[in-house]
Structure formats: structure tokens, C-alpha cells
Amino acid sequence: MKDCLFCKISQGEIPAQIVYEDDQCIAFRDVNPVAPIHVLIIPREHISGIAAVTNAQQALLGHLLLVARRIAQDLGGEENGYRLVLNNGVQAGQTVFHLHIHLLAGRQLGWPPG
Ligand code: 5GP
Ligand code: ZN
Secondary structure (H helix, E strand, C coil): CCCCHHHHHHCCCCCCCEEEECCCEEEEECCCCCCCEEEEEEECCCCCCHHHCCHHHHHHHHHHHHHHHHHHHHCCCCCCCEEEECCCCHHHCCCCCCCCEEEEECCCCCCCCC
């Protein structure tokens, strides 16, 4: 989608520290990490958020989750635990309207989130 930051990262138009990619998704380090491991997993296809996912995209959503788990394992986040976060909408803190899963690990995380 034109003017979408994460579409541009997916297409290589904006650089990012990529940790994983395949034909369906790409994962890269958050530019403003809030934990020692902070990775964003996004579909290559533009979807504005979890609320916009259709039934036909069910397998894609599952793929994103399994990729997030694999990255957590590969980056060493599994031993002490990790968190996957999906912010949907302004009040939830969503600032980029291209679906993304946050992978957070490497420190004690508080609950409930702020
Ligand atoms: P949200 O607040 O929408 O759930 O998460 C958006 C995330 O994207 C934020 O954590 C923010 O730091 C990250 N972000 C925003 N712009 C960029 C960018 O240009 N590059 C990367 N790697 N991350 C970004
Ligand atoms: Zn996009």
C-alpha cells in the first residue's frame, strides 16, 4: 500500500534490521526497542490490523504466530519467557496501521501493560 511504512520495509524501500523473511512475512528489529529483544513480525500483504483480518487469512495469521515463536527460540528468548503483543486501534497504542506482532523478551515484563 502506498505511503505505508511497513509495506515500504517489506519491499526493501526503507532499511530495517531483518531477522527473518519468507514469501508471506518479514520480521525486523523495532527501531525503538522497549526490551532487549523487540522484533516486529508483519505480513507482506497490507492488512491494517487484527480487526481487518478475514477468514481467508486465517492460515496467514497462524503462520505469523509460528514465525514469532520460531524467532523467539532462535534469538534466545525462550528460556526465560517472551511476550507476543498485537495492538489494535489508537487506544491500544497502535501507531502503525499495518498488522504487526511485537515479540518482546530479555527482561522481566510487567503486567498489566500500561
Ligand atoms: P504499534 O505502536 O503500532 O503497536 O507499534 C509500532 C512499532 O513500530 C513501534 O514499536 C515503533 O517503535 C516501530 N516503528 C515505527 N517506525 C519504525 C521504523 O521506521 N522502523 C522500525 N524498525 N520500527 C518502527
Ligand atoms: Zn502496509
